[in-house]
Amino acid sequence: MEELYAIFVKGVRFFLWRQLGPQDLDDKVHDVFLIITHSIQKGELREPDRLMGYVRTVVRRQVAMHIDNAVQSRRNQQAIDPSMTLSDHRPDPERRAIERENQDLALRMLAGLPKREREVLIRFYLQEQTAEQICQDLNLTETQFRLMKSRAKARYGELGKRRFAQREGFQPK
């Protein structure tokens, strides 16, 4: 059990944190491990090869369940209480500051690129055009397109090297 926890806890926390945010994260991780342990004890999981896939499935189901619960409770509150409390869904000030910094980095990186490469990135990230469409419109090969994207990302990484510290939000306490 301890070994199971040691192997999966970071990954499970990561998924739950990424999908549901930091609220009640420890409880959610605990629930996932309870479900897995019960399943193993009940003999529902006989093949060790399938353990990783099973853990992933449990995490996915838990995420779906939490989202469903949130939707249900919002719907119920709305029906009962017309003066329901509205949550502020904006990111917290620290997160906003980080996002602003990241945007500045990306702007600096974009400003340093030739016009054509900038156009490629704007089409891809802003207009969400497909790689095929961009390559066709701008007469690029797929390799050139990938290279442009890869170079841009590397340049962004260089500019923000110091800033690319690991986020601690999903790490176990």
Place this chain on the structure above:
Amino acid sequence: MLQYKIVGFRIMRDIHRHMDEEELEQYSDGAGTPEQTAALETHLLTCEECRNQLLQTDEYVLAMRSAAGHERRAARTREREWSVPTWFPAFAAAACGLLLFVAVRYWQAPSLPAATVDLVAMRGAGTPGAAPAGRALLLHPDLTGLAASPSYRIQVVDQTGREVRQSLMEAARGAVQFTGLRAGVYFVRVYLPGGELLREYGLEVR
């Protein structure tokens, strides 16, 4: 059955392979087939390196979207600010032509020396001093008999008494220069620096 085993093998192989940039971006975007997503997520469960890479990719994609939007808006603003009106080239050409014409005329015009005018008191039957119009004037007022002063204030007024030129003249020099006047009758007045009017001369510019 064989097909099932092959897919299963591919998934198992993918589970232990690190994600490349394209896969990270695809996953971050929520794109990709369910099989690919399953394999990537299973790998992510146990690979810290890929989890960190994914976080960086999430941030990068978000930053790029936001920066690309910003850049596109800024480009539109720049286009609006710098758009040249259709009439501007014709207007600019006409303005340049006019400027060139004035400049040529100015440089070609001969610069004449100032005309010297001796001014005598106009009391009695004296005729006013005469000077050419539009040319610099070097006025020599007759200071004989005036209260001694190191300098005098010289004022030029038109027929209505409106001041048109004014300057300070050193007594030792005995002359003062003014820029050209239009044709007409003027009066040149000499004052002490304190303000006391000493003398007045007539000046006809033609």
